[in-house]
Amino acid sequence: MKKQDCASCGAQNGMQHFEARAFTVDFKQLNRAIRDLSGWQCQVCDEIEFDPQSAVRYSQAGDQLIEDSKRVMADEMKRIRRKLHFTQKTAVQLLSGGGHNAFSRYERAEIEPPKPLFILMRLLDRHPELVNDLLEISKGADMSHLLAAKELERQTAQGC
Ligand SMILES: [Zn+2]
Numbered sequence: 001m002k003k004q005d006c007a008s009c010g011a012q013n014g015m016q017h018f019e020a021r022a023f024t025v026d027f028k029q030l031n032r033a034i035r036d037l038s039g040w041q042c043q044v045c046d047e048i049e050f051d052p053q054s055a056v057r058y059s060q061a062g063d064q065l066i067e068d069s070k071r072v073m074a075d076e077m078k079r080i081r082r083k084l085h086f087t088q089k090t091a092v093q094l095l096s097g098g099g100h101n102a103f104s105r106y107e108r109a110e111i112e113p114p115k116p117l118f119i120l121m122r123l124l125d126r127h128p129e130l131v132n133d134l135l136e137i138s139k140g141a142d143m144s145h146l147l148a149a150k151e152l153e154r155q156t157a158q159g160c
Pocket residue numbers: 006007008009010011014042043044045046047
């Protein structure tokens with residue numbers, strides 16, 4: 001069996017060569033397997049050093065996963081917005097706030113949607129009937145009531 005010293009922890013003959021092993025690249029909660037990689041692994045500290053060709057494939061797969069993931073998120077943002085019958089402008093007003101072109105940028109994969117917004121979109125995808133609640137919430141009647149109550153509370157306190 002081929003062995004060499006570990007460049008990371010210095011263990012003598014600590015690294016053993018491996019071939020045809022599969023590894024996973026991750027991005028957020030997404031991942032993808034890359035097969036047939038070869039390289040060295042330290043038996044002491046677990047450090048992995050891929051052979052040159054495998055190193056290139058591993059790093060390209062990582063970049064590709066990030067690019068694909070961003071594209072998939074962007075496409076989901078667009079698909080769900082259309083399913084809910086929102087224009088980009090309405091979606092900004094109701095859901096995201098921020099710049100008027102925020103959704104356009106999410107949908108072109110220019111920037112990633114903030115995690116809470118992406119989760120909200122996916123929840124609305126599963127429960128589109130919640131759009132009715134969303135519209136009611138955005139009118140803010142309940143908040144106005146709370147605000148009025150707060151004012152009353154303050155006036156009463158001052159009156160004492
Ligand atoms: Zn090591």
